[in-house]
Amino acid sequence: MYSHLLSHIRRYISLSEEEEQILVGHLSQKTFRKKEHILEFGQICQAKYFVDKGCLRLYMVNETGSEQTIHFAIEHWWMTDYFSFETQKPTHFYIQAVEDVELVVLERNKMADLFEKLPSVERYFRIVAERAYAASLMRIQYIFTLSGEERYRFFSQSQPDFVQRVPQYMLASYLGFTPEFLSKIRAKKI
Amino acid sequence: MYSHLLSHIRRYISLSEEEEQILVGHLSQKTFRKKEHILEFGQICQAKYFVDKGCLRLYMVNETGSEQTIHFAIEHWWMTDYFSFETQKPTHFYIQAVEDVELVVLERNKMADLFEKLPSVERYFRIVAERAYAASLMRIQYIFTLSGEERYRFFSQSQPDFVQRVPQYMLASYLGFTPEFLSKIRAKKI
DNA sequence: CGCGGGTTTGATGATGCTCAAGCCCGGTGG
DNA sequence: CCACCGGGCTTGAGCATCATCAAACCCGCG
Numbered sequence: 355m356y357s358h359l360l361s362h363i364r365r366y367i368s369l370s371e372e373e374e375q376i377l378v379g380h381l382s383q384k385t386f387r388k389k390e391h392i393l394e395f396g397q398i399c400q401a402k403y404f405v406d407k408g409c410l411r412l413y414m415v416n417e418t419g420s421e422q423t424i425h426f427a428i429e430h431w432w433m434t435d436y437f438s439f440e441t442q443k444p445t446h447f448y449i450q451a452v453e454d455v456e457l458v459v460l461e462r463n464k465m466a467d468l469f470e471k472l473p474s475v476e477r478y479f480r481i482v483a484e485r486a487y488a489a490s491l492m493r494i495q496y497i498f499t500l501s502g503e504e505r506y507r508f509f510s511q512s513q514p515d516f517v518q519r520v521p522q523y524m525l526a527s528y529l530g531f532t533p534e535f536l537s538k539i540r541a542k543k544i
Numbered sequence: 545m546y547s548h549l550l551s552h553i554r555r556y557i558s559l560s561e562e563e564e565q566i567l568v569g570h571l572s573q574k575t576f577r578k579k580e581h582i583l584e585f586g587q588i589c590q591a592k593y594f595v596d597k598g599c600l601r602l603y604m605v606n607e608t609g610s611e612q613t614i615h616f617a618i619e620h621w622w623m624t625d626y627f628s629f630e631t632q633k634p635t636h637f638y639i640q641a642v643e644d645v646e647l648v649v650l651e652r653n654k655m656a657d658l659f660e661k662l663p664s665v666e667r668y669f670r671i672v673a674e675r676a677y678a679a680s681l682m683r684i685q686y687i688f689t690l691s692g693e694e695r696y697r698f699f700s701q702s703q704p705d706f707v708q709r710v711p712q713y714m715l716a717s718y719l720g721f722t723p724e725f726l727s728k729i730r731a732k733k734i
Numbered sequence: 735c736g737c738g739g740g741t742t743t744g745a746t747g748a749t750g751c752t753c754a755a756g757c758c759c760g761g762t763g764g
Numbered sequence: 765c766c767a768c769c770g771g772g773c774t775t776g777a778g779c780a781t782c783a784t785c786a787a788a789c790c791c792g793c794g
């Protein structure tokens with residue numbers, strides 16, 4: 355049931371059988387259909403979501419009305435709007451199911467109690483956040499040192515299966531260029 | 545002595561007088577002169593650094609031999625290479641003093657004991673990491689939706705004092721363009 | 735006082751955007 | 765089962781943004 359999450363957690367901390375039960379008691383599950391929204395602009399983010407199956411994306415709509423995909427979360431990644439979650443202010447983002455998804459949900463109002471009982475789970479989330487931050491800095495690195503085309507080739511080489519899973523317009527905006535440009539890159543590939 | 549750090553910590557968690565003493569017992573201080581390196585390529589990062597006074601930058605050298613500034617840390621920001629720190633693998637980065645700096649140092653080998661004694665300090669670092677991650681995603685957002693010139697104007701408006709403190713070539717690479725281009729933007733301003 | 739790192743300025747050209755038109759294909763209703 | 769949407773993808777022309785290279789300049793520091 356929660357086996358993927360538990361094995362992910364075991365990579366960073368160790369919990370006894372009973373502790374795992376306590377943890378599981380603080381979790382719940384949800385599913386969403388493709389294109390459904392988990393979080394919408396103006397709402398206050400109340401949970402962290404662990405992707406058990408499927409794919410989520412975090413995006414925002416800019417002044418010109420076009421969608422900017424900021425982040426994807428596939429299996430075994432956490433997704434939330436950390437800013438809204440932490441400050442309890444309305445979010446500027448949308449979180450949407452790219453495919454049908456099965457999520458493990460940790461509600462904010464259960465977090466304090468969970469961390470009280472299991473401080474090592476807070477360590478797990480500290481490490482997850484630090485790694486996500488490190489990955490994000492690497493991404494900025496790639497954005498600045500590689501051209502759009504290089505970025506696409508690098509990304510599709512390191513995630514060959516993933517580039518097939520998402521619509522081109524989402525991938526293009528995630529990589530920082532237009533769908534038209536991605537189309538031209540792919541055409542050249544021949 | 546550690547007053548800036550302590551008041552920063554108090555924004556997120558509360559510690560008793562004695563707990564603050566325990567915390568301080570796990571910290572140390574270091575100063576570096578402008579242009580000195582705190583961390584260099586190939587080393588393994590062994591500490592987190594809190595900037596008490598001055599300015600640090602995290603940068604890397606890309607294949608063409610030019611420096612890419614990835615991040616700055618000014619007063620009351622933490623700086624480390626989270627990836628090297630966490631995995632204990634050699635870093636790809638450099639951390640350098642942009643100005644003379646006074647740092648508060650938390651050594652990795654004192655961290656486990658500290659978090660054992662004061663779990664709420666681990667909460668503080670979780671929140672710091674989550675906020676840093678959120679800020680990093682916002683930065684990616686700006687990189688993609690604003691042009692280079694817009695990015696500079698936005699940044700210098702939100703950090704008017706800071707843009708004066710760092711050499712232009714560092715700021716340019718932080719913002720994702722060349723020093724020549726920054727020079728031209730500034731010339732236009734008249 | 736001269737050296738050298740950093741900045742300025744200008745010419746040229748690549749990268750990737752915008753806009754517009756056409757196409758492809760999967761889903762929906764008749 | 766077919767017709768017809770309509771969203772997403774493709775293709776092309778023209779253009780804005782910004783990089784590259786080179787030369788001159790400025791100024792703080794030894």
